[in-house]
Amino acid sequence: MGSADDLDTITSTGAQTPISTRLGSVRVVVTSNAEQYRMVDISGAPSGSAIRERLLSKLCIPDENQTGFSIFPTEIGSYGIGGALSDSRLFELCRDYGDPSASLKFFVSPYPDRPASQSGGYVPV
Numbered sequence: 698m699g700s701a702d703d704l705d706t707i708t709s710t711g712a713q714t715p716i717s718t719r720l721g722s723v724r725v726v727v728t729s730n731a732e733q734y735r736m737v738d739i740s741g742a743p744s745g746s747a748i749r750e751r752l753l754s755k756l757c758i759p760d761e762n763q764t765g766f767s768i769f770p771t772e773i774g775s776y777g778i779g780g781a782l783s784d785s786r787l788f789e790l791c792r793d794y795g796d797p798s799a800s801l802k803f804f805v806s807p808y809p810d811r812p813a814s815q816s817g818g819y820v821p822v
Contacts, residue, residue, distance in 0.1 A: 723797065724737065724740070724795075734773070735755050738751075744784065745783070745788035748784075768803050769804045778804075
């Protein structure tokens, strides 16, 4: 079977079939403070973990610190909306709703289970 980053689909017989796909032309917007936004080209990303790495790197979060950050869907001017995204859910959102115009927006939080409040947010040094 495929790696942990492969998406699975349930067939009509109930069997799981791995799907390995790469994103087409997709750009997203990412922020860690709901004020400054960065466009990230995630075209060709093969997995949610690859998307996560691109988003966090764009915010200058060092590789060794990236595991402590969570990614949430957001809108311009807002902090995270809903729960933190797993790598598979992040990939699904980008695959299903991503576009070259960067319609998808994400908020990065240093907290594993909640977005940062207005008093916080990751600011790289």
